[in-house]
Amino acid sequence: MPRKHKVIKQEFQVSFNYDVCFTKDLFDPTNALFANLIQSASPKVARKVLFVFDEGMYSHHPDLFEQIRKYAAEHEDVFTLVDNLITIPGGEAAKNDSTHVDCIHKAINDANLDRHSYVTIIGGGAVIDTAGYAAATAHRGIRTIRVPTTVLAQNDAAVGVKNGINAFGKKNFLGTFVPPFAVINDVNFLETLDQRDWRSGISEAIKVALLKDADFFSFLEEHAKRLNRREEEPMQELIYRCAELHLDHIATSGDPFEMGSSRPLDFGHWAAHKLEQLTNYELRHGEAVAIGIALDVTYSYLDGLLSEQEWEKVLNTFKACGFNLYVPELQNKLDQPEHEESIFRGLEEFREHLGGELTIMLLEEIGKGIEVHEVDYDLFREAISKLETYEKQPV
Amino acid sequence: MPRKHKVIKQEFQVSFNYDVCFTKDLFDPTNALFANLIQSASPKVARKVLFVFDEGMYSHHPDLFEQIRKYAAEHEDVFTLVDNLITIPGGEAAKNDSTHVDCIHKAINDANLDRHSYVTIIGGGAVIDTAGYAAATAHRGIRTIRVPTTVLAQNDAAVGVKNGINAFGKKNFLGTFVPPFAVINDVNFLETLDQRDWRSGISEAIKVALLKDADFFSFLEEHAKRLNRREEEPMQELIYRCAELHLDHIATSGDPFEMGSSRPLDFGHWAAHKLEQLTNYELRHGEAVAIGIALDVTYSYLDGLLSEQEWEKVLNTFKACGFNLYVPELQNKLDQPEHEESIFRGLEEFREHLGGELTIMLLEEIGKGIEVHEVDYDLFREAISKLETYEKQPV
Secondary structure: OOOOOEEEEEEEEEEEEEEEEEEOOOOOOOOOHHHHHHHHHOOOOOEEEEEEEEHHHHHHOOOHHHHHHHHHHHOOOOEEEOOOOEEEOOOHHHHHOOHHHHHHHHHHHHOOOOOOOEEEEEEOHHHHHHHHHHHHHEOOOOEEEEEEOOHHHHHOHHHOOEEEEEEOOEEEEEEEEOOOOEEEEEOHHHHOOOHHHHHHOHHHHHHHHHHHOHHHHHHHHHHHHHHHOOOHHHHHHHHHHHHHHHHHHHHHOOOOOOOOOOOHHHOOHHHHHHHHHHOOOOOOHHHHHHHHHHHHHHHHHHOOOOOHHHHHHHHHHHHHOOOOOOOHHHHOOOOOOOOOOOOOHHHHHHHHHHOOOOOEEEEEEOOEEEEEOOOOHHHHHHHHHHHHHHHHOOO | OOOOOEEEEEEEEEEEEEEEEEEOOOOOOOOOHHHHHHHHHOOOOOEEEEEEEEHHHHHHOOOHHHHHHHHHHHOOOOEEEOOOOEEEOOOHHHHHOOHHHHHHHHHHHHOOOOOOOEEEEEEOHHHHHHHHHHHHHEOOOOEEEEEEOOHHHHHOHHHOOEEEEEEOOEEEEEEEEOOOOEEEEEOHHHHOOOHHHHHHOHHHHHHHHHHHOHHHHHHHHHHHHHHHOOOHHHHHHHHHHHHHHHHHHHHHOOOOOOOOOOOHHHOOHHHHHHHHHHOOOOOOHHHHHHHHHHHHHHHHHHOOOOOHHHHHHHHHHHHHOOOOOOOHHHHOOOOOOOOOOOOOHHHHHHHHHHOOOOOEEEEEEOOEEEEEOOOOHHHHHHHHHHHHHHHHOOO
């Protein structure tokens, strides 16, 4: 006889909203954006703001904290600057060392920040991820203002709802889904990027264009060389449209906190994450994503999903932007898919991180992805060879 | 001239839902509830389940893991038991030592849990808070099934959306808002509670009744002596109604993740949290809450908000349940409100944790609270004296 249980069915919705702003000279005395954002949430009381800087960014903008000090003095009725500036290294170094999180927690405690205070993070995606995780877990969530300073962070990492650090050798093993209070993209920061960081962000734009917007892909194809020459205008357009597509995806996908198994925007990422690890993070995330996408696009072509013409278009667009589409690590232990050093191991690690069934995205045509749940290792081996050949002699 | 900024306004909702179940003999072979909950979310694939036990609970139920092993074997098509049982101490010891969180993260990594796996936590509120925080931050959220084993956890702590641990000497300094996958209240666990833990949970029921439901308060007043004599029937009713009121508050308050300043259910908690700390956690949370509420109710009466008759009713109901309503720590440094050891310091710590303006709840009548933003220290000093007198000679 089945038992009877009393059950209370709990159900509720939570609304999230935040502004993603595009500006220039953020802390110039004449730019009221930053102060206005804080004031809009708290018209009467001055709130505390703690700053976390990416060391790399700070070395290119050594006057920034002094500028912020002056800005804060002019807006003292709106916010109070915490004088304790936290700096952490950029790139995966930030995410691989959990003491940065501890250090930010300590600074939050020392400054007596509360849930109406702010942590403003100025830096690349890794610094934003790390400091964002620290802020999200202090007092169950201090508000964050993200000021991403790389192309990749401005068009992708910083506009979304995630944060996290690496642990146990796994990318983003620790983290939460917590939207920011606001995101501010200041184009000035892009000028001081080195060439690799400038380029890295382009691959996420190509990715989202391939999956969602053929017109945007045409724009990228057309402007690839100008982007590679560091022209600011097409880059601003790229960042705006890419951020917009990401935000739209988060808002309309029906699963912003990824409770299900699918993650359609992670195109090419199973291989990318593994390649970052296999190259000891010598590859930047965006560089690894370019290779990961090239691999899955080549697989899509070999599998008969994608036309040869579109396959060439995709690879040539990456190439024109200056990307390298092959690294020797792709060939590691290809005969032992379970081996820690095999690229194929990335499939299982990807599945594990998402949970549930393996779900990867392939390309049917430019602007249209298709999810699959099984892959053919031999076809991937062929795709890797094809990339090696292409890299030696582009079509 | 004001600058023009491009702004993308991001806005989306996230739906959360979970069952709060009331059962008996949870892992009895004939009880399908646990397996059914997992199967409902994943009809085809067996999911991994890691168990975290409260050491105190385990010492009273030494056969429990063996029983779960058998249960898992019978439901192997639904879930796979992770053989590595984690046990952590109960009470604030769990929350004061962050190595428990690290240890659970390690176990999650060792067992390769993914976002479709489960951490099932069996224990008191502190263990559920600690293990819940660990689960919420691994892979940005492993699903948790909470099996609270104390009255306090069954009717309050475990049905809500929070988790966390203490840090820097502050309660719940680290934590997140992440709802559980399910909550299962098994009445069997209440039988082995010691008298203090049995009683402790009653104060949260009195609290929520005072604020929201005069009928429920009458029920508690009427059954106070039977509750103190450990009769199971009124206790089951108390837990069900209290859980229901909590869940309803979370779903309908409009601010389940507490982004605003108000937290109406934290009646009496500014003093309670501080008293726990001042007594080195000698006071159980529920015992401290009883004193905190008695204090704020007495203040409400002295302030002219609450009638003398209702004031007496509240104190006498606590008394009939067996609560002590005065501890000498209430008198610490009353002339130095900013002093670390003064109860008044709890007001600022409470404000800081919530953020924003100080907001505390007082009582207008039984079943109806009222928020205030300023307090009168002298009136609180008088209320403390009154409690001391009452404790010596109840009215």
